[in-house]
Amino acid sequence: MDESEALVGQGAEEEQNKMEEMPVQESMADLLEQEGLGIDFPQTGEMRTGVIASISDSEILVSVGAKSEGVISGREFDQIDAAERAAFKVGAEIPVYILSPEDKNGNLVLSFSRAREEIDWDQAEELLKSGDAFDSTIAGYNKGGLIVGIGQLRGFVPSSQVSLVRRMNSSGDTPDQRWSKMVGEEISVQVIEVDRNRRRLILSERQAINETR
Numbered sequence: 001m002d003e004s005e006a007l008v009g010q011g012a013e014e015e016q017n018k019m020e021e022m023p024v025q026e027s028m029a030d031l032l033e034q035e036g037l038g039i040d041f042p043q044t045g046e047m048r049t050g051v052i053a054s055i056s057d058s059e060i061l062v063s064v065g066a067k068s069e070g071v072i073s074g075r076e077f078d079q080i081d082a083a084e085r086a087a088f089k090v091g092a093e094i095p096v097y098i099l100s101p102e103d104k105n106g107n108l109v110l111s112f113s114r115a116r117e118e119i120d121w122d123q124a125e126e127l128l129k130s131g132d133a134f135d136s137t138i139a140g141y142n143k144g145g146l147i148v149g150i151g152q153l154r155g156f157v158p159s160s161q162v163s164l165v166r167r168m169n170s171s172g173d174t175p176d177q178r179w180s181k182m183v184g185e186e187i188s189v190q191v192i193e194v195d196r197n198r199r200r201l202i203l204s205e206r207q208a209i210n211e212t213r
Contacts, residue, residue, distance in 0.1 A: 042070070042098045042101065043098060047119075048096050058073060072110045072112055095115040097115040117153065119151070125196075127190075127191040134208075137184060145158040145160075146162060156201065161192070161205060161207070190207040190208040
């Protein structure tokens with residue numbers, strides 16, 4: 001047998017070995033799946049849809065699949081509005097954010113409030129891409145402009161982005177004098193900047209008015 005024939009024979013043998021190994025690998029994967037070792041377990045920073053398993057006066061137990069249960073308790077529990085908490089029912093689906101893969105009792109540590117914030121950030125980014133205006137309410141103010149709600153988030157409308165009509169109707173030398181009477185008023189705004197990492201959400205009433213004319 002010359003050298004070329006030896007190489008061909010060796011290649012065929014290696015290919016045959018690979019083909020013989022494939023069914024073994026697949027069956028091992030199947031076995032791992034059956035034993036629950038191939039399950040995609042929740043990780044810190046992930047969003048999941050969970051099912052409420054139980055509700056008490058201090059915590060909410062949530063099943064998030066993958067044979068995993070998580071708990072919303074402590075500060076995360078207190079951050080949920082009492083009226084909203086009262087509306088929760090066992091068996092209902094809710095969005096949750098994974099804060100930690102395990103607490104001292106072996107449960108996932110979950111946040112409902114953070115999950116809703118993440119959903120609102122997604123919405124803000126979509127609104128930035130689409131350029132669509134939306135209606136909201138003036139929730140507050142500071143020396144530089146107005147605070148406007150967008151879900152659980154608070155967006156900022158700089159004074160330069162407040163409509164001319166609204167600014168003409170305001171008067172005074174301090175933010176209290178200029179903006180305080182506007183709190184609670186409806187406002188149409190457009191998202192012009194989103195930075196989730198810096199929690200920066202900038203809105204414009206002027207652009208929204210131009211868009212809707």
